[in-house]
Amino acid sequence: MGVSPKIAPSMLSSDFANLAAEAKRMIDLGANWLHMDIMDGHFVPNLTIGAPVIESLRKHTNAYLDCHLMVTNPMDYVEQMGKAGASGFTFHVEVAKENWQELVRKIKSAGMRPGVALKPGTPIEEVYPLIEGTTPVEMVLVMTVEPGFGGQKFMPNMMDKVMLLGSLTLILKNLLLMPFLLIETFNDVLGIGPGIKEQVPNT
Numbered sequence: 001m002g003v004s005p006k007i008a009p010s011m012l013s014s015d016f017a018n019l020a021a022e023a024k025r026m027i028d029l030g031a032n033w034l035h036m037d038i039m040d041g042h043f044v045p046n047l048t049i050g051a052p053v054i055e056s057l058r059k060h061t062n063a064y065l066d067c068h069l070m071v072t073n074p075m076d077y078v079e080q081m082g083k084a085g086a087s088g089f090t091f092h093v094e095v096a097k098e099n100w101q102e103l104v105r106k107i108k109s110a111g112m113r114p115g116v117a118l119k120p121g122t123p124i125e126e127v128y129p130l131i132e133g134t135t136p137v138e139m140v141l142v143m144t145v146e147p148g149f150g151g152q153k154f155m156p157n158m159m160d161k162v163m164l165l166g167s168l169t170l171i172l173k174n175l176l177l178m179p180f181l182l183i184e185t186f187n188d189v190l191g192i193g194p195g196i197k198e199q200v201p202n203t
């Protein structure tokens with residue numbers, strides 16, 4: 001079985017006052033997952049949503065909520081995100097070098113799928129231990145913009161990291177089904193993000 005692509009538009013550019021309707025619009029337009037950008041105003045210079053918003057949205061959708069935690073202390077968020085109904089919990093490798101194994105275990109215990117993200121300036125080799133070990137993450141989020149804000153220019157050279165990851169999975173016997181996602185490229189390439197109003201019929 002090969003890797004199946006998933007479309008996960010970022011909800012960051014949604015009309016947050018109408019998030020449930022925006023989520024439905026994305027799913028109706030063919031999105032497989034909804035990508036939720038959670039920022040703490042510390043790891044990145046922006047503050048967005050947290051567990052209370054995920055909990056509210058969960059009451060309106062059964063969609064896979066792919067939560068990207070741009071936070072300095074991801075461990076502090078695991079329990080609340082699990083209870084809120086998050087489906088995936090992706091933390092940044094830059095802040096989890098010491099405790100990623102415990103983090104992965106806790107994410108799984110809380111009923112979510114663990115993922116790791118890396119900033120554009122972080123070498124891809126830094127995530128290798130997280131996909132080669134006995135408690136591997138299930139997804140790698142290769143960032144093609146600096147974390148913190150939507151609507152930035154896609155960095156095409158980040159695709160080299162994806163190529164390297166693809167080669168690595170071919171030689172890893174225990175990771176044949178690992179779904180690599182290019183969350184940050186989806187809106188640019190496919191033009192389906194909630195903020196791209198002129199390209200999406202507002203129905």
Ligand SMILES: O=C(CO)[C@H](O)[C@H](O)COP(=O)(O)O
Pocket residue numbers: 010012013035037068070145146147148149150151152183184187188193195
């Ligand atoms: O992680 C992110 C920002 O840190 C967002 O998911 C991403 O940038 C969304 O991009 P766009 O608004 O251009 O679709």
